[in-house]
Amino acid sequence: xxxxxxxxxxxxxxxxxxxxxxxTKALGGKLRESGCEVVELRDPGSTEISEAARELVLSxxxxxxxxxxLFLYLTARAELVEKEIVPALERGAVVVCDRFELSTLVxxxxxxxxxxxxxxxxxxxxxxxxxPNITIVLDVSLDMGMERLxxxxxxxxxxxxxxxxxxxxxxESFRLVKGDGIFHVDASGTAEEVLDxxxxxxxxxxxxxxxx
Numbered sequence: 001x002x003x004x005x006x007x008x009x010x011x012x013x014x015x016x017x018x019x020x021x022x023x024t025k026a027l028g029g030k031l032r033e034s035g036c037e038v039v040e041l042r043d044p045g046s047t048e049i050s051e052a053a054r055e056l057v058l059s060x061x062x063x064x065x066x067x068x069x070l071f072l073y074l075t076a077r078a079e080l081v082e083k084e085i086v087p088a089l090e091r092g093a094v095v096v097c098d099r100f101e102l103s104t105l106v107x108x109x110x111x112x113x114x115x116x117x118x119x120x121x122x123x124x125x126x127x128x129x130x131x132p133n134i135t136i137v138l139d140v141s142l143d144m145g146m147e148r149l150x151x152x153x154x155x156x157x158x159x160x161x162x163x164x165x166x167x168x169x170x171x172e173s174f175r176l177v178k179g180d181g182i183f184h185v186d187a188s189g190t191a192e193e194v195l196d197x198x199x200x201x202x203x204x205x206x207x208x209x210x211x212x
Contacts, residue, residue, distance in 0.1 A: 007089035008206055009130070011100040012198075014138030015171045017145025018187045019194060023138065024098040026195045027202070034209045037093040039084065043100050044076030047083050051076075066112035070119065073104055074126040081127050094208065101127065102135055102177065110173040111166050131181070134205055136198050138187035142171045181205075 010027065012020045021042070028040040044054035053076035056062065057069055064072070077100070088095050101123050109116040140148075146167070175184075183205070185197045203209045 003129075005086070005089035006092040008094045008134070008208060009085065009089060009132045010094065010096045010202065011102070011132040011135045012096065012138065013099055013102045013135055014174050014187065015140060015142075015145050015167070017148040018138035018140040019148070019191065020098050020138060022191050023136070023194055023198055024096050026191065027096050027198060030195065030199055031094050031096065031208065036208060037088075037091070039088040039093050039095045040097075041080060041084055041095060042098040043080055043103070044073055045080075047079050049076070049079040053079075066108060066114050069112065070104065070108045070114060070122065073108070074122055077101075077104075077123070078126040081130055085130065086128075097132075100132060100135070102137070102174075102182070106170055106173045106177070111170050133181055134202060135182045136201060137174055137177060137182060137184045138194065139175050139184050140171070140187040142168045144188060145171065 012024045012027070014020055024040060024042070028038045031038045043050075044057065045051050053072045057064065057072040057076075085095050085097070104123050105116065105119060108114050109119045142164070146164075183201045185194060185201065187194055199209075
């Protein structure tokens with residue numbers, strides 16, 4: 001059974017180059033303006049153990065198999081949930097996280113070919129059944145995402161260096177995903193336009209901002 005918390009858990013997800021980190025930061029600022037306590041996180045990352053797992057799984061110097069990759073991500077997520085997300089939700093904060101469980105289902109199941117049911121079960125064990133209240137999926141074409149990554153000036157990690165075929169499959173999986181609490185936002189516009197659409201979704205689907 002999923003435990004309910006006084007706080008709100010918002011995830012920003014989507015393919016590489018969609019602008020997840022930019023939107024996560026922008027939403028954090030918008031939520032603080034509305035009077036919320038906000039905790040901004042990234043998955044994997046944001047704790048010492050999670051950042052160590054992130055370095056291992058995203059480092060291009062390692063040849064990591066699909067199952068090992070999955071469990072590195074889940075190690076990072078289990079630590080993040082226990083040390084950061086649940087304590088923040090228990091005290092009523094709004095958690096905004098760059099990626100979460102949806103990325104695992106898309107990349108490790110659809111992208112790497114691991115059995116979806118087993119991936120979902122392993123993820124549920126790592127999170128204790130915790131799911132976001134709202135997941136904003138940023139939809140962007142493969143070409144635009146690759147162009148944005150190329151223009152960012154940062155070195156590509158293992159996932160960003162994946163084959164075009166896998167990256168195309170990931171983009172399509174994100175575009176088609178549906179479920180409770182999942183909302184799609186067109187990420188092809190400006191950062192301001194994307195923030196506006198994401199904020200409208202959060203305002204509509206939660207009590208956040210209504211008493212600002």
